[in-house]
Amino acid sequence: xxxxxxxxxxxxxxxxxxxxxxxxxxxxxxxxxxxxxxxxxxxxxxxxxxxxxxxxxxxxxxxxxxxxxxxxxxxxxxxxxxxxxxxxxxxxxxxxxxxxxxxxxxxxxxxxxxxxxxxxxxxxxx
Amino acid sequence: xxxxxxxxxxxxxxxxxxxxxxxxxxxxxxxxxxxxxxxxxxxxxxxxxxxxxxxxxxxxxxxxxxxxxxxxxxxxxxxxxxxxxxxxxxxxxxxxxxxxxxxxxxxxxxxxxxxxxxxxxxxxxxxxxxxxxxxxxxxxxxxxxxxxxxxxxxxxxxxxxxxxxxxxxxxxxxxxxxxxxxxxxxxxxxxxxxxxxxxxxxxxxxxxxxxxxxxxxxxxxxxxxxxxxxxxxxxxxxxxxxxxxxxxxxxxxxxxxxxxxxxxxxxxxxxxxxxxxxxxxxxxxxxxxxxxxxxxxxxxxxxxxxxxxxxxxxxxxxxxxxxxxxxxxxxxxxxxxxxxxxxxxxxxxxxxxxxxxxxxxxxxxxxxxxxxxxxxxxxxxxxxxxxxxxxxxxxxxxxxxxxxxxxxxxxxxxxxxxxxxxxxxxxxxxxxxxxxxxxxxxxxxxxxxxxxxxxxxxxxxxxxxxxxxxxxxxxxxxxxxxxxxxxxxxxxxxxxxxxxxxxxxxxxxxxxxxxxxxxxxxxxxxxxxxxxxxxxxxxxxxxxxxxxxxxxxxxxxxxxxxxxxxxxxxxxxxxxxxxxxxx
Numbered sequence: 001x002x003x004x005x006x007x008x009x010x011x012x013x014x015x016x017x018x019x020x021x022x023x024x025x026x027x028x029x030x031x032x033x034x035x036x037x038x039x040x041x042x043x044x045x046x047x048x049x050x051x052x053x054x055x056x057x058x059x060x061x062x063x064x065x066x067x068x069x070x071x072x073x074x075x076x077x078x079x080x081x082x083x084x085x086x087x088x089x090x091x092x093x094x095x096x097x098x099x100x101x102x103x104x105x106x107x108x109x110x111x112x113x114x115x116x117x118x119x120x121x122x123x124x125x126x
Numbered sequence: 127x128x129x130x131x132x133x134x135x136x137x138x139x140x141x142x143x144x145x146x147x148x149x150x151x152x153x154x155x156x157x158x159x160x161x162x163x164x165x166x167x168x169x170x171x172x173x174x175x176x177x178x179x180x181x182x183x184x185x186x187x188x189x190x191x192x193x194x195x196x197x198x199x200x201x202x203x204x205x206x207x208x209x210x211x212x213x214x215x216x217x218x219x220x221x222x223x224x225x226x227x228x229x230x231x232x233x234x235x236x237x238x239x240x241x242x243x244x245x246x247x248x249x250x251x252x253x254x255x256x257x258x259x260x261x262x263x264x265x266x267x268x269x270x271x272x273x274x275x276x277x278x279x280x281x282x283x284x285x286x287x288x289x290x291x292x293x294x295x296x297x298x299x300x301x302x303x304x305x306x307x308x309x310x311x312x313x314x315x316x317x318x319x320x321x322x323x324x325x326x327x328x329x330x331x332x333x334x335x336x337x338x339x340x341x342x343x344x345x346x347x348x349x350x351x352x353x354x355x356x357x358x359x360x361x362x363x364x365x366x367x368x369x370x371x372x373x374x375x376x377x378x379x380x381x382x383x384x385x386x387x388x389x390x391x392x393x394x395x396x397x398x399x400x401x402x403x404x405x406x407x408x409x410x411x412x413x414x415x416x417x418x419x420x421x422x423x424x425x426x427x428x429x430x431x432x433x434x435x436x437x438x439x440x441x442x443x444x445x446x447x448x449x450x451x452x453x454x455x456x457x458x459x460x461x462x463x464x465x466x467x468x469x470x471x472x473x474x475x476x477x478x479x480x481x482x483x484x485x486x487x488x489x490x491x492x493x494x495x496x497x498x499x500x501x502x503x504x505x506x507x508x509x510x511x512x513x514x515x516x517x518x519x520x521x522x523x524x525x526x527x528x529x530x531x532x533x534x535x536x537x538x539x540x541x542x543x544x545x546x547x548x549x550x551x552x553x554x555x556x557x558x559x560x561x562x563x564x565x566x567x568x569x570x571x572x573x574x575x576x577x578x579x580x581x582x583x584x585x586x587x588x589x590x591x592x593x594x595x596x597x598x599x600x601x602x603x604x605x606x607x608x609x610x611x612x613x614x615x616x617x618x619x620x621x622x623x624x625x626x627x628x629x630x631x632x633x634x635x636x637x638x639x640x641x642x643x644x645x646x647x648x649x650x651x652x653x654x655x656x657x658x659x660x661x662x663x664x665x666x667x668x669x670x671x672x673x674x675x676x677x678x679x680x681x682x683x684x685x686x687x688x689x690x691x692x693x694x695x696x697x698x699x700x701x702x703x704x705x706x707x708x709x
Contacts, residue, residue, distance in 0.1 A: 081663075087664070089663075089664055089670075090661065090662065090663045090664075091660075091661070091662040091663075092659070092660070092661045092662075093556060093658075093659060093660045093661075094642075094646065094658075094659035094660075095553065095646060095650060095657055095658060095659065096646040096649065096650070101646065101649045101650060101653075102549050102650070102653075102655070104552065104553075104556075124552075
């Protein structure tokens, strides 16, 4: 498993150096959206933890078809607001996942080098 | 030279390996002995309880006979055609007798239960409600019993079975000291650290004083009273372990036993046990303390093979406006769900004639993940499935109604559990604004101190420096379609940030008017836990804004989450989490 600190400031740059296989082995979820919000990367960890399982999320509009709950203003709104300001570097934290009201969630959103957006999702699985 | 070093190193390795093996053999042996000791201790407590029970079995039979006499007498009167006006009086008497009989059997089952020797958090008022009647039976009719327990008595941490056995033993000693009758008083009070007897270690205690008006002890007897097998009773009438067991319990719990006695006046045994930090299990609430409006509007599957119990308890739940679907067997219950029935909760007998309650619950939860289940059992020997709520028959209807509300998420446990506090504690280190963290600490310390949610009147003291960043919401329509909140107050900074004054507005759980929905916060509040979320986003190329929102549950009636107290802050921080400036 690649040794990658979820809290490092340049997380997107570090992830961009990993192979698809290494991305799947990360202990946190990784999603990459293109400029139109279409999922281009959806690692195994995220597929398992989000309940998306084997269905392929690639090629789908993330906020419409994959995670409509993240289409809320506090999530999508902030990403779009940040994109308007240039480089995206946002961190969000809250308590409560779709199946566990006590799960602690930490999400980091950073610009990718090709005008897309990385979304990193860490779930405290205690 | 090199060969010598290698040989020395090889010797050392061998020695280390041998020591390792010896150590692991020793550890295994200690573990085996620890398990044997725990089993023996469990057995000793249980047989001690049964021995005490044997002393008043005659009185128990007498009481049960009284119940049967009243019921059979009423049956005869009614079958002879008692006047309509008299019928309701007769039935009231039957109700009272059945209630007393039910209490007695419940208390006997509680006493006969094999409790773990492990300490548990014990609420003394509840323990006396569970077994209090037995003390009177043990003392007999010639001795008056007076029980006085502080209403706000703290919980203690002890083995419930052992504490019951100790109190019954002390009671039996008091009885034996008064062959011609007299009185016994149980006084249970909180003892603050500042008021504790000087021989006790610092800390708060619960003081249990058991006093009798008997013959008293001489100073010589008093000094030896705590020794095992010391007894002044005739051979065969006392084991000499009664008071010794109190000393042993006190030692295990880091408490103390003190004896005050005067010949001809009487004896008072004072058992001091340290106060437990928080209470573990929700306690029973009087029926009238529950808002009846919280009930209803849900479907309950009631699975019980004993027809009388099923029909009766289903009727009780229907009176509370629930839709109740009854089933007597596992396969019938399961086919109801596979046939499309949607339920909100299941009450299941653990020992069904055909099938088992646990198996059924697992199947139902497979069909409906997260289904809340309440188990029932008529057997005192039935093991309690871990993490499940189990009621023993006869079931107190008020407690069942309350448990249903808790399971449906319509009210939090009236007593905060250690788990609720632990879930809140996990958030503390995520809070970066020191004043918000301080507010959390104050809320937390009030909640832990009183083992209940703080009140709105206490919220003002949480964050005096952040009044402008606070808001107070009142919970409206706690069940029904969707919970909503009235904004009672909003601080000036929030009004400024949000662009308008929300005071007086009604917002729904999914509205984002207060910088995020309140739905998740309310769901956490229902289990007695705080909620926290944050966002960090760029303001300029070298400055970021950190938004933090802490939502703390409050309860003005000690029963429901009545209010939410929110603190919302915006702080400017350096681009790499450094140098925070409060905005």
